[in-house]
Amino acid sequence: MSRLILVNLLRFIALVFIQVFLLKNLPLYNFPVPYLYILFLLLLPFGIPNILLFALAFSTGLSVDAFYDTPGLHAAACVILAFVRIIFINITVSKEGFDNEPEPTLSVMGARWFLTYTITLTLLHHFALFALESFSLSGLQYTIGRFLASSIFTVLLMLISGLIFFRRKERK
Amino acid sequence: MRTLWRFISRYNAFFLFLIFEVAALIIFVKNNSYQRAEFINSASGVIGRLDAEKDQLYGYLSLKEVNDSLARENAHLRGLLKTSYYIDTAAKHKVTDTTYKQQYEYIVARVINNSVSQPNNYLTLNKGSEQGITKGMGVICSKGIVGKVIYVSGHFALVQSLLHKDSQFSAMLADNKEIGSITWNDDLDPHKGILKDVSNNAQPKVGEWVVTSGYSLFPEGVPVGKVSSLHTKGGGYSLNMEVALSVDFSKLEYVNVVDNKFGKEQEALEGQKKKDE
Numbered sequence: 450m451s452r453l454i455l456v457n458l459l460r461f462i463a464l465v466f467i468q469v470f471l472l473k474n475l476p477l478y479n480f481p482v483p484y485l486y487i488l489f490l491l492l493l494p495f496g497i498p499n500i501l502l503f504a505l506a507f508s509t510g511l512s513v514d515a516f517y518d519t520p521g522l523h524a525a526a527c528v529i530l531a532f533v534r535i536i537f538i539n540i541t542v543s544k545e546g547f548d549n550e551p552e553p554t555l556s557v558m559g560a561r562w563f564l565t566y567t568i569t570l571t572l573l574h575h576f577a578l579f580a581l582e583s584f585s586l587s588g589l590q591y592t593i594g595r596f597l598a599s600s601i602f603t604v605l606l607m608l609i610s611g612l613i614f615f616r617r618k619e620r621k
Numbered sequence: 622m623r624t625l626w627r628f629i630s631r632y633n634a635f636f637l638f639l640i641f642e643v644a645a646l647i648i649f650v651k652n653n654s655y656q657r658a659e660f661i662n663s664a665s666g667v668i669g670r671l672d673a674e675k676d677q678l679y680g681y682l683s684l685k686e687v688n689d690s691l692a693r694e695n696a697h698l699r700g701l702l703k704t705s706y707y708i709d710t711a712a713k714h715k716v717t718d719t720t721y722k723q724q725y726e727y728i729v730a731r732v733i734n735n736s737v738s739q740p741n742n743y744l745t746l747n748k749g750s751e752q753g754i755t756k757g758m759g760v761i762c763s764k765g766i767v768g769k770v771i772y773v774s775g776h777f778a779l780v781q782s783l784l785h786k787d788s789q790f791s792a793m794l795a796d797n798k799e800i801g802s803i804t805w806n807d808d809l810d811p812h813k814g815i816l817k818d819v820s821n822n823a824q825p826k827v828g829e830w831v832v833t834s835g836y837s838l839f840p841e842g843v844p845v846g847k848v849s850s851l852h853t854k855g856g857g858y859s860l861n862m863e864v865a866l867s868v869d870f871s872k873l874e875y876v877n878v879v880d881n882k883f884g885k886e887q888e889a890l891e892g893q894k895k896k897d898e
Contacts, residue, residue, distance in 0.1 A: 499637055500637055503641045507644070519649075520651075520652040521645050521650070521652060522649050525645035528641040529638075532634065535634045583740060588809070
């Protein structure tokens with residue numbers, strides 16, 4: 450249990466730091482930024498109580514907001530992400546599976562499930578994020594373009610990190 | 622009562638979602654009117670310091686470019702020194718000059734946080750109210766205008782960059798002095814701005830310089846950019862044109878905050894007129 454907390458804490462710190470100090474400053478000029486930090490919320494264990502999941506989503510969003518100078522924006526998107534995550538897992542994973550499959554990682558759940566999971570949740574999170582950010586219909590085509598490019602980028606990075614940790618798990 | 626409780630606990634995910642989402646949206650909407658909460662922005666203590674640390678690290682990566690621009694500026698300033706002028710009069714008079722009084726003073730500051738890819742961009746500077754920066758001052762750099770100070774703490778200042786939906790500054794065409802106002806382009810390109818509301822009599826040329834007019838926070842003649850295209854939608858009774866901004870916002874390092882010595886006096890005078898009406 451304490452190991453689980455430690456792993457998740459480290460993951461949180463690493464992902465938020467990567468997000469605000471590296472990905473935010475990618476010299477891509479007008480090109481969209483991937484929001485990799487949501488991987489922390491995706492990889493939380495199956496058995497986590499709903500209230501804890503929402504609290505974590507909210508505070509993760511706020512801590513990223515603090516660096517982006519957009520109070521509440523990422524928090525709102527992350528809470529939506531948490532809700533969709535609960536529904537998605539309720540539909541696709543049986544309750545008995547929680548004991549022997551603790552975390553929804555690529556190595557535990559397989560490529561097909563993991564891919565559907567990341568794509569669905571990333572798209573919904575990014576959609577909420579960009580819709581709230583622009584807050585209007587003007588410049589709709591730019592918003593949609595940025596949304597799609599950002600989503601593709603994020604999912605790609607998630608798959609890469611999934612594959613990196615996939616190997617490490619097999620070796621054990 | 623019991624059924625209600627069972628109903629709520631059965632769908633607890635949904636109710637928790639509602640509570641947290643409403644909380645997040647309240648924070649978001651409250652701060653979206655750009656009246657930023659003091660505790661969650663990069664001008665506040667801890668994050669300001671973290672950003673300063675990060676900036677120190679990143680500073681090394683662009684040392685070369687900064688050096689080049691400083692060297693160029695040095696050369697330019699040296700050219701303005703008295704010693705680099707040829708003195709062609711034998712005798713010099715000494716007069717006490719009362720005609721000129723310094724109107725603008727500049728406070729040098731370093732950019733420690735910056736963004737160009739958001740729909741609304743801000744910069745954080747490492748100087749604040751203790752160095753004399755106040756809300757509403759203009760910010761320029763050696764290549765042109767940058768934005769305006771919107772929030773100051775003791776050692777940091779938050780600047781609303783020109784790359785912001787609400788930014789609008791008075792500017793004019795350098796050759797024929799036609800006044801307009803410069804804003805950011807709609808398509809979020811950090812290299813482009815739009816010069817709006819220029820009178821129809823103006824005959825702008827592509828490649829012509831656009832400079833500040835002296836009607837707003839900046840001294841007259843600070844460069845903004847060059848006219849890059851005249852085919853911009855909108856306009857109607859006035860001309861709109863696209864401007865290639867001279868400042869590369871993604872590479873800002875040092876900026877000057879403009880302190881207009883007579884700004885307060887002018888404001889007070891103009892405020893009086895409004896009061897009388």
